[in-house]
Structure formats: structure tokens, C-alpha cells
Amino acid sequence: MSDLRDLYQEVILDHNKRPRNFRIIPQPTHHADGVNPLCGDRISVDLDIEDGVIRDIAFQGAGCAISSASASLMTEALKGKPVGEIDHLFEAFHNVVTTDCECPKGLGKLGVLAGVRDYPSRVKCATLAWHAVRAALDARAEPVVTE
Amino acid sequence: MSALPVLSNPPIFDLARIRADFPILRQRVHGKPLVYLDNAASVQKPKAVIDAISGCYSGYYANIHRGVHLLSERSTVAYEGAREKVRAFLNAASTQEIIFTRNTTESINLVASSFGDQVVKAGDEIVITGMEHHSNIVPWQLLCERTGAKLKVAPFTDAGELILEDYEQLLASGRVKLAAFVHLSNALGTLNPVRQMTEMAHAHGIPVLVDGAQSIPHLAVDVRALDCEFYAFSAHKIYGPSGVGVLYGKKALLEAMPPYQGGGDMIRRVTFEKTDYADLPNKFEAGTPNIADVIGLGAALDWLNAIGLDAIAAHEHALLAYATAQLNEIPGLKIMGTARDKAALIAFTLQGVHPHDIGTILDREGIAIRAGHHCAQPVMQRYGVPATARASFAVYNTGDEVDALVRALWKVKELFEA
Numbered sequence: 001m002s003d004l005r006d007l008y009q010e011v012i013l014d015h016n017k018r019p020r021n022f023r024i025i026p027q028p029t030h031h032a033d034g035v036n037p038l039c040g041d042r043i044s045v046d047l048d049i050e051d052g053v054i055r056d057i058a059f060q061g062a063g064c065a066i067s068s069a070s071a072s073l074m075t076e077a078l079k080g081k082p083v084g085e086i087d088h089l090f091e092a093f094h095n096v097v098t099t100d101c102e103c104p105k106g107l108g109k110l111g112v113l114a115g116v117r118d119y120p121s122r123v124k125c126a127t128l129a130w131h132a133v134r135a136a137l138d139a140r141a142e143p144v145v146t147e
Numbered sequence: 148m149s150a151l152p153v154l155s156n157p158p159i160f161d162l163a164r165i166r167a168d169f170p171i172l173r174q175r176v177h178g179k180p181l182v183y184l185d186n187a188a189s190v191q192k193p194k195a196v197i198d199a200i201s202g203c204y205s206g207y208y209a210n211i212h213r214g215v216h217l218l219s220e221r222s223t224v225a226y227e228g229a230r231e232k233v234r235a236f237l238n239a240a241s242t243q244e245i246i247f248t249r250n251t252t253e254s255i256n257l258v259a260s261s262f263g264d265q266v267v268k269a270g271d272e273i274v275i276t277g278m279e280h281h282s283n284i285v286p287w288q289l290l291c292e293r294t295g296a297k298l299k300v301a302p303f304t305d306a307g308e309l310i311l312e313d314y315e316q317l318l319a320s321g322r323v324k325l326a327a328f329v330h331l332s333n334a335l336g337t338l339n340p341v342r343q344m345t346e347m348a349h350a351h352g353i354p355v356l357v358d359g360a361q362s363i364p365h366l367a368v369d370v371r372a373l374d375c376e377f378y379a380f381s382a383h384k385i386y387g388p389s390g391v392g393v394l395y396g397k398k399a400l401l402e403a404m405p406p407y408q409g410g411g412d413m414i415r416r417v418t419f420e421k422t423d424y425a426d427l428p429n430k431f432e433a434g435t436p437n438i439a440d441v442i443g444l445g446a447a448l449d450w451l452n453a454i455g456l457d458a459i460a461a462h463e464h465a466l467l468a469y470a471t472a473q474l475n476e477i478p479g480l481k482i483m484g485t486a487r488d489k490a491a492l493i494a495f496t497l498q499g500v501h502p503h504d505i506g507t508i509l510d511r512e513g514i515a516i517r518a519g520h521h522c523a524q525p526v527m528q529r530y531g532v533p534a535t536a537r538a539s540f541a542v543y544n545t546g547d548e549v550d551a552l553v554r555a556l557w558k559v560k561e562l563f564e565a
Binding site for chain 1: 177499500501502503504507508511518519520524527533534562563565
């Protein structure tokens with residue numbers, strides 16, 4: 001059970017049960033849907049961006065604990081950040097969930113998802129929300145797909 | 148919690164000996180003994196099948212049908228011998244009615260293309276059920292797109308039983324050219340009354356295709372008793388190798404149908420002006436087939452016949468009853484698919500835990516199950532769930548393995564409810 005605790009840490013289970021920013025933004029400046037065809041999970045992300053800064057970000061959808069917690073933690077991490085930092089953060093996060101790298105300090109709470117690296121089949125769950133944010137910024141009409 | 152039920156029906160064969168036939172089952176996964184409960188996706192292979200395939204490649208492999216040399220003759224005899232074994236297994240009238248394909252999906256696509264394009268016109272209808280696997284939906288949708296025909300879907304109850312009155316109503320439109328339905332639902336475990344459904348279709352003069360992908364390893368299928376026009380299944384679900392499928396078709400229909408693919412082996416005579424096609428079954432087997440794996444399927448049927456499908460079914464039903472009772476003891480666990488006539492698979496959800504998380508946690512306990520939509524997304528939509536977890540049983544599974552599953556599910560609850 002101990003290795004499962006590395007994946008399902010308290011913070012992840014908490015964000016799964018009580019996801020933060022789990023709502024819609026009535027008139028978002030950016031919006032996208034993400035789909036993981038492997039499991040059928042869907043997520044939608046709303047952003048309110050003003051002067052290049054993420055003023056508000058929210059998500060909705062049904063998914064596993066990893067994808068729900070990752071989306072919830074992502075919204076907390078991105079709120080208030082300049083849009084220009086998203087790619088850099090995603091890259092750092094992606095490294096943390098796919099490689100044995102040290103977790104950079106700048107990632108903050110997102111680091112709790114590092115356990116995903118030992119579960120390759122779950123990496124797509126952890127990155128789905130991030131792909132949706134990128135799609136929202138690119139103003140893609142089609143849902144982004146993790147495949 | 149009440150006292151746990153006991154496995155009421157001890158296996159009528161030597162389960163330890165059967166398990167010993169499967170080299171893969173001896174391993175440990177994440178340090179735990181492997182408990183393989185993903186049999187509806189694909190079953191493991193007995194040594195007899197592995198040996199038959201490697202024996203072909205190391206002993207007598209060559210291309211079939213045209214060789215004048217000894218190896219080709221031996222390969223041809225073994226390949227055609229496997230066809231006879233399939234014929235006998237299905238109780239088909241003739242080996243000409245047994246077509247080897249890649250899998251169930253290709254068998255269905257063959258019928259949709261060859262029979263469908265010949266017979267189905269704009270305004271016609273194809274009837275399927277709401278519990279089909281994508282492989283018995285999409286080929287018909289493609290046919291409908293090509294021809295302007297319509298797909299009609301017979302609904303099922305909350306328990307997962309087909310509503311025969313609605314099915315009858317769909318058949319009665321006068322426009323239906325084919326009824327295609329699953330024998331055993333991979334998402335619900337429902338065993339459909341295929342003989343009755345075939346009779347109902349025939350009463351309207353409608354031919355029938357039965358998707359037997361899931362049913363074939365669990366119960367005896369007699370295509371002449373069923374009287375269906377087509378029956379499709381895959382070798383890999385019946386202890387044979389992946390890469391081989393079977394299409395049974397009534398001879399008169401197969402003879403009237405145009406070839407599915409063109410190429411070698413399916414011709415009698417080719418000139419640039421005109422090609423005469425080979426007789427059945429070769430007309431539908433263009434190109435070099437999957438020789439060694441077809442021979443592997445023959446070995447799988449021999450292995451299965453030695454145990455007997457009745458004994459297998461009895462053992463699996465005992466496992467199903469035991470597992471169903473045990474799982475129903477877990478608070479928050481809901482079984483999806485509670486048809487009276489059911490085979491050995493259980494799809495379920497656990498309140499507050501996504502099936503993928505269940506799958507990951509069980510995997511760390513050495514238990515392989517399926518989590519997801521099981522290629523039956525319309526079934527998930529019917530119940531309003533994104534996915535389910537599914538444990539499916541085979542001849543080699545034991546009551547102890549059901550116990551391991553139940554213990555692991557309690558661990559899932561412990562982790563998520565902490």
C-alpha cells in the first residue's frame with residue numbers, strides 16, 4: 001500500500017474529493033474541451049485573461065482522481081500568473097510526471113503528482129487539463145485529444 | 148457484514164492442472180501473484196497452443212495451397228485441418244462455410260462490405276441492439292453512409308436485458324435487410340436469446356449476423372441449431388492466438404456474395420480481361436493467411452474440447468455467482484448488468500472512485516482488470532457513467548482469486564475514504 005500512497009497522496013485525494021475552481025466562468029475569454037479517448041474522460045477549461053494575466057481559471061468534467069486533482073491543482077497554480085509562464089510551467093510539470101528529475105521549487109504543490117512517473121499509463125490523466133489550457137489559448141474549436 | 152458466501156460448486160476438473168497449462172499465470176506482478184481477470188479483453192494461452200505455433204515454425208512451416216514440396220503440403224494439411232476443427236466446433240455443415248479472417252471485427256466488416264453493399268440500398272434498415280461493441284456498430288454505420296440506409300437500435304432494460312417487443316417492432320418495418328446482434332455483451336455480461344432473436348428475424352425474412360466474440364469461450368455454439376446466417380468470433384478470446392478471426396456463413400449466401408478483397412489465393416484464373424474467383428472458402432481469403440496462428444486456433448479447440456465446454460461453463464457460473472455475492476457485500480459498489488441470463492463477467496462502479504483509479508490500485512495488488520468504456524460507449528451513455536471497472540473470468544480462475552479481488556477492492560475504499 002505504501003507505493004500507492006506515493007501516487008495517491010493526501011493532497012491528491014483531497015483535491016479529487018473537493019476540487020478547487022470547479023465551476024464555469026460565465027463569459028470566459030478562452031475556453032477548450034479536453035478528451036482522453038483511452039478512458040472517455042472529458043474536461044472543459046474556462047479562462048479569463050486580461051492584459052496577459054490569468055485573472056480567473058476554472059474547470060468542469062468527470063475524470064479519475066489523477067486527472068481531477070491535476071486539473072484542480074493546475075487552476076490554483078495558474079491563477080494570477082502571466083500567460084507567458086504557462087508553457088514553461090507545463091514543461092516543468094511534464095518533466096516531473098514523466099522523468100526522474102528533481103522537482104523544481106517553482107512548481108509548488110504540483111509536485112505531489114510526481115508519483116505518476118511510476119505509472120506510465122496514467123501520465124495522460126495528469127496532463128489532460130494542461131493540454132486543454134494550451135488548446136484554449138490557441139483558440140482551437142475541436143476538443144484537444146491526449147492521443 | 149454477513150458471513151461470506153462460499154464457492155458452492157467445486158470445479159469438476161482439476162483446476163491446478165489446468166492452471167499449470169498456462170506458463171504466464173506463474174508470474175508475480177508488483178511482487179504479488181498474478182490474478183488475471185481481464186479475460187473478456189483477451190484470454191491467456193495454454194502451452195498446447197504456444198507449442199503448436201512454435202512447432203509449425205520450427206518443424207514444417209511453408210506457404211500453403213500451391214507448394215509441391217513436402218513442407219507446403221504439411222502446412223496445408225495442418226491449416227485445412229484447423230478449418231475442419233472450427234467446423235466441428237460450430238457444427239457447421241461444411242468447411243466451405245468457415246472463413247479465416249484477422250478477428251471478429253474483420254469478419255463483421257467482411258459481411259458489411261460484401262453482403263451489405265450487394266443487398267442494402269437507400270431507405271433500407273439494419274437492426275442492431277443498444278449493447279453492441281463498437282465493432283458491431285461502426286461497420287454498419289459505414290455501410291449506411293455508403294448506401295443511404297438507416298441504423299435502427301433495439302433498446303435494453305436497466306438490468307441489461309434486450310426489450311424483445313421493441314426489437315420485434317423494428318424488425319416489422321418491412322425495410323430491414325439484416326439484423327446484427329451480440330451473443331454475449333462485453334460491457335454487461337448479458338447473454339442474449341439469440342436463437343429466439345434469429346427466429347423473430349427469420350419470420351420477417353431477415354438474415355442474421357451474430358457477434359460471438361465474447362460467447363465463444365463460454366458456451367457451446369451450434370450454428371445449425373441457431374440457424375443464423377453469419378457467426379463471427381476471434382481466436383484470441385478462446386485460448387488461441389491473436390490475429391485470427393472466423394466468419395461462419397451459410398454456403399448459399401457466401402456463394403452469392405462478391406469477394407471482400409482481391410489478390411492471390413482467391414482466384415481460379417486471372418487474365419487482364421477477366422478474373423474467375425476461387426470456390427469457397429478461398430474466395431474470401433485473399434493473400435497468404437495467418438497460417439501458424441490458424442493452426443494455433445486448431446490446437447486451442449483441441450485443448451478446450453478435452454476439458455469440455457459444459458465443465459468450463461459450470462465452473463465459470465460458480466465463479467460468477469460467488470463473485471457477484473461477494474461484490475454485493477461492498478458498500479457503494481454497484482454492478483452494471485444484472486440480466487437473469489449472464490456469463491462470467493462483472494462490470495461495476497464504486498461510489499466516489501473512478502474505475503481507472505480502481506484499475507491502478509488493483510494492478511499494484513497483482514490483479515489485472517479492465518477499466519474504461521470497453522469499446523461500448525453507447526452502453527456507458529445508457530447508464531450515464533463515463534466508465535466502469537470489469538472483472539471477467541476464464542476457465543483457469545479460482546475462488547481464491549475472487550477473494551483477492553474483493554480484498555483489493557476493500558483496500559481501494561480504505562485509500563479513498565481515509
